[in-house]
Every structure is written in C-alpha cells, then in structure tokens.
Amino acid sequence: MLDIDLQSTSCLCGSVKIKATTVNPKFTVCHCETCRSWGGGPFFAVQCGTDVDIDGEEKVSVYQSSPRASRGFCSDCGTHLFYRLNKKGEYNMPVGLFPALKGLDMNMQYFSDKRPDYYCFSNETKEMTEAEIQAYFASQA
Numbered sequence: 001m002l003d004i005d006l007q008s009t010s011c012l013c014g015s016v017k018i019k020a021t022t023v024n025p026k027f028t029v030c031h032c033e034t035c036r037s038w039g040g041g042p043f044f045a046v047q048c049g050t051d052v053d054i055d056g057e058e059k060v061s062v063y064q065s066s067p068r069a070s071r072g073f074c075s076d077c078g079t080h081l082f083y084r085l086n087k088k089g090e091y092n093m094p095v096g097l098f099p100a101l102k103g104l105d106m107n108m109q110y111f112s113d114k115r116p117d118y119y120c121f122s123n124e125t126k127e128m129t130e131a132e133i134q135a136y137f138a139s140q141a
C-alpha cells in the first residue's frame with residue numbers, strides 16, 4: 001500500500017512545496033479584519049509549529065502584517081501559504097492545503113467579536129474575543 005503523505009502540500013502552481021512534520025488537525029478560524037482582508041473571508045488555519053520545510057522559498061513573498069506576525073504567499077500564483085509568529089517562528093497554515101488530514105475539527109474561533117453579521121458557523125467551538133487575545137499575549141510577554 002502506498003504511504004500517502006498527508007502533511008505535504010504545494011501552492012496552486014507548484015512552485016512552492018511544503019512539508020509540515022507536525023500538523024494539529026484541531027484547526028482555528030480567525031475573524032479579524034486583517035485575515036478577512038487578506039483572504040476575503042475568515043482564515044481557517046492548522047497549527048504546524050516550527051518544523052516546516054519549504055521548497056521553493058525564493059518564490060515565497062512575505063508580508064509583515066503586524067508587529068507580531070507575517071504572512072507568506074506564492075509570488076507566482078498567490079496561494080496563501082502561512083501566517084508565521086515572528087517571535088516563536090511558529091507557522092499557522094491554511095487548512096485547505098491539507099484537505100486529507102485525519103481528524104480535522106474546528107476547535108477555536110479567534111476575534112469572535114469581530115465576526116461580521118453576514119455569516120456564522122454552526123460548529124460548536126471555543127471562542128476568544130479581541131480583549132481575551134490581547135490579555136493572553138500580554139501574559140506571554
């Protein structure tokens with residue numbers, strides 16, 4: 001039987017190939033304005049830690065979207081590749097890049113108070129408001 005590697009993926013055009021050794025299938029959704037501007041909707045992300053191999057890095061454009069984090073995308077096809085925390089170097093990657101991952105489960109909604117009125121999910125998840133997220137990061141500093 002073939003051992004299909006569910007944690008390897010690539011952008012649409014194939015210029016960038018990624019292997020994430022540790023992917024947490026309990027994914028998060030972010031409703032903040034930056035994520036919704038970046039992707040046109042909420043950002044569905046799996047946490048991949050720091051153990052991420054990127055092949056074709058010269059094609060990855062990185063945009064520093066806040067003092068805390070940067071966002072990477074393929075400069076040829078525009079596929080969103082990651083949201084990376086500057087300090088810890090941890091990657092959050094779009095869940096859509098890993099569609100066959102086992103146990104995918106919506107676990108957390110960030111910036112739940114920033115979620116606009118024109119959509120909502122019926123999934124039962126944990127939620128954090130902007131104030132709760134800021135308090136969390138303050139406690140980590």
Ligand SMILES: [Zn+2]
Pocket residue numbers: 011012013014015016074075076077078079
């Ligand atoms: Zn590409």
Ligand SMILES: [Zn+2]
Pocket residue numbers: 030031032033034035036043111
């Ligand atoms: Zn966000």
